[in-house]
Amino acid sequence: MAIATFKIWRGNASGGKFVDYTTEVEAGMVVLDAVHRIQASQANDMAVRWNCKAGKCGSCSAEINGRPRLMCMTRLSEIPLDQPITVEPMHTFPKIKDLVTDVSWNYRVKERIKKFAPKPALADGTWRMQQADIDRVQEFRKCIECFLCQDVCHVLRDHDLHDEFIGPRFLLYNAALEMNPMDTENRLGDLKDSGGIGYCNITKCCTKVCPEEIKITDNAIIPLKERVVDEFYDPLRRLFRVFS
Amino acid sequence: MVFGQRAGEFAAKFAKAHSAGRIDHAFVEKVAQNALGPFDRGAAGENPFAVQHELQEMMQDLVGIVRVESEMESALGEIAKLKARAAQAGIAGNREYNNGWHTALDLDNLLTVSEIIARAAIERKESRGAHFRDDYPDKSEDWAKYNIRVSKSPAGDPKVERVPVKPLTDEHKQVIEENK
Numbered sequence: 052m053a054i055a056t057f058k059i060w061r062g063n064a065s066g067g068k069f070v071d072y073t074t075e076v077e078a079g080m081v082v083l084d085a086v087h088r089i090q091a092s093q094a095n096d097m098a099v100r101w102n103c104k105a106g107k108c109g110s111c112s113a114e115i116n117g118r119p120r121l122m123c124m125t126r127l128s129e130i131p132l133d134q135p136i137t138v139e140p141m142h143t144f145p146k147i148k149d150l151v152t153d154v155s156w157n158y159r160v161k162e163r164i165k166k167f168a169p170k171p172a173l174a175d176g177t178w179r180m181q182q183a184d185i186d187r188v189q190e191f192r193k194c195i196e197c198f199l200c201q202d203v204c205h206v207l208r209d210h211d212l213h214d215e216f217i218g219p220r221f222l223l224y225n226a227a228l229e230m231n232p233m234d235t236e237n238r239l240g241d242l243k244d245s246g247g248i249g250y251c252n253i254t255k256c257c258t259k260v261c262p263e264e265i266k267i268t269d270n271a272i273i274p275l276k277e278r279v280v281d282e283f284y285d286p287l288r289r290l291f292r293v294f295s
Numbered sequence: 296m297v298f299g300q301r302a303g304e305f306a307a308k309f310a311k312a313h314s315a316g317r318i319d320h321a322f323v324e325k326v327a328q329n330a331l332g333p334f335d336r337g338a339a340g341e342n343p344f345a346v347q348h349e350l351q352e353m354m355q356d357l358v359g360i361v362r363v364e365s366e367m368e369s370a371l372g373e374i375a376k377l378k379a380r381a382a383q384a385g386i387a388g389n390r391e392y393n394n395g396w397h398t399a400l401d402l403d404n405l406l407t408v409s410e411i412i413a414r415a416a417i418e419r420k421e422s423r424g425a426h427f428r429d430d431y432p433d434k435s436e437d438w439a440k441y442n443i444r445v446s447k448s449p450a451g452d453p454k455v456e457r458v459p460v461k462p463l464t465d466e467h468k469q470v471i472e473e474n475k
Contacts (some may be wrong), residue, residue, distance in 0.1 A: 063391065091344035095395030096388030148392040 053077075057085060058153045060139035061097065063148045070094075071135065076127055083111055083122035098149040106262055109197030113127035113150050114139045118268070119199040119260045122150075141202040145281035156200050160217050163245065167228055168236040184232045191271060195261040196220065200267060206250045216247035219257035219267050226271035229278070239282045248272070248279055280287060317435040333345015333386040343399035350377050350405055358413050363429045370413045378406050407453075414455045415443045 055076045057071040072089045090097045102108040104123045111122040116130065116137055130136055138194065144152040172178055200219040206212050217225075225238050242248045251262055255268045265271075281288075333340065357370035381402040386395040421435035422428050440459040448454040463471075 090394060091342070091348065094391050095338070095342060095344060096387055098392040098394055100392075151392050 053125065053132055055085065056135040057099070058087060058092075058135045058137045059086070059089070060137075061094075061148070061149050062146065064146050067146070067149075069137065069139070076132065078128070080127045081123055082113075082115055082120075082125040082130075082136070082138060085127065085136075086122060089218055096145070098151045100151045107195055107196035112197045112199050114141060114202070119202045121197060121199070121262050124262055137262055141198070143202045143204070143208045144170065144198070156213055157196070157198055157201060157218075160221050161224065164217075164221060164224060164228070164239075165236045165238050165241065167231065167234055169233045170235055179206065179234050180232055184230070187270070188227050188231050190265055191223050191230075194220065194223060195263060197262060199260045199262065203256045203260045204251075205254065205256070206247075210250075212247065212250060215245075216250045216284065217245075219251070219272065222246070222248060222251065222275060223265065223267050223271040226275050229275065239279050242275060243279050243283055248276055251276070298467060300474060330400060333358075333384050333396055334382060334389075337387030338387035341380045341383045343381075343384040343386060343395055343402060344382050346377055346402055347398055347405065349449060350402075353377070354412075356407050358409070358416060361427055361429050362416055364417060366412050367417045371410065374406055374410050374413065381406060409444045411453050414453055415445055418443050418455050418457070 053076050054073060056071055056073045058071055061067050061070045072093055074085060074088050074092070076085055080171055083099075083104060086097075086099055087101075090099060095174055098121075099111070101111040103110070106124040109121070112119065113122050114120070114137075115122065115125050119141065122138070138150065140146055140150050140152045141154075142155050144156065148154050169178065198220060199221075202219055203206055206216045207218050222242070225242055228234055228236065229238055238246075251268075251272055253273065257266065257267045258265070258269070261267060301439070316370075330430060333343070333461060346397040353373045357373070384399040386393065386399055390396065416426060416428075419426060419438060420428070420431045421438040422432050422436050423438065442460055442461055443454050444458045445453045446456070
């Protein structure tokens with residue numbers, strides 16, 4: 052049995068500070084287990100949001116030693132225990148209390164995105180798709196909405212452009228709809244304007260922190276950028292539009 | 296969808312046939328006071344997480360996979376002790392996202408469910424499905440005739456009753472026969 056020290060951020064919207072907690076840890080524990088142990092024994096009123104403990108609900112997002120991660124999927128065996136482990140709430144969203152942040156901005160952004168508008172069924176009554184098309188969209192549907200990509204994205208985190216940029220999560224969501232061969236809606240104008248896709252400069256931080264290992268930048272954002280450029284910035288098309 | 300439609304239809308009928316219920320404000324006030332009790336006792340009260348953890352361990356040990364009457368009887372004694380401690384649960388801080396407070400409020404329900412499980416398991420003196428009793432290891436034909444119903448007695452504690460299983464209707468028998 053080993054002893055580890057956790058520096059956990061305690062506070063609320065009006066401010067806070069790191070508090071040191073020392074606790075026993077055993078083989079097989081994850082950060083969330085340690086946080087729960089501290090909560091049960093030393094800090095009953097500490098706020099932490101969690102549900103599944105299996106990396107599938109996306110509730111326990113936090114920053115562990117400065118890295119955006121799911122607390123339930125971060126094993127203590129992969130962190131050096133000889134120095135204190137910092138655990139703090141996500142920086143990009145308003146703080147509620149301790150490790151819990153208010154992520155409701157994300158839900159409001161999602162509501163603005165044009166819904167799936169399916170084509171009529173094929174003559175035989177089905178919506179048959181090519182397997183390649185299914186696989187492409189299926190990757191995006193692995194998203195658990197932990198919002199770690201939103202947290203790490205400098206456009207939101209450092210430049211605070213929450214009103215002008217929808218963030219990697221919702222570029223991905225747009226991609227899942229746009230690349231669905233059964234969809235009839237066109238979201239390219241929204242992506243360019245209210246979506247702010249041009250703000251993304253492909254630093255790939257979102258891809259790096261994604262616990263579902265979705266290739267957000269390569270498979271979703273870049274193809275969308277290409278479509279937007281094709282639609283609005285292609286000089287030949289522009290010329291064609293002038294004369295038509 | 297079938298059940299949703301039925302539920303909606305009969306709820307609407309019921310609502311039309313009855314006027315709105317009267318709210319007992321004194322009762323609401325009492326419930327609210329109870330809910331805030333852990334803050335009055337503060338951090339000096341019982342640790343709600345500790346009570347929850349001990350209840351989990353105790354139920355695992357005494358009313359777990361393999362059950363014996365004597366162990367389940369002693370579980371009832373432990374539940375009574377934990378109930379007394381849960382009534383003294385205290386918590387620091389305020390109502391804002393306070394996991395400890397939520398746990399303190401959960402204790403009541405956890406203890407009620409634990410007691411119902413233990414009492415019903417004591418009543419069923421046979422082994423059936425996931426209910427395995429070391430002291431009654433066999434399935435009993437006689438017990439197949441009863442369900443166990445636990446309801447709230449006027450005094451508030453759980454009342455355990457054997458309710459005869461309704462005989463199969465001819466329609467049910469026919470369905471079973473057709474699917475054999």
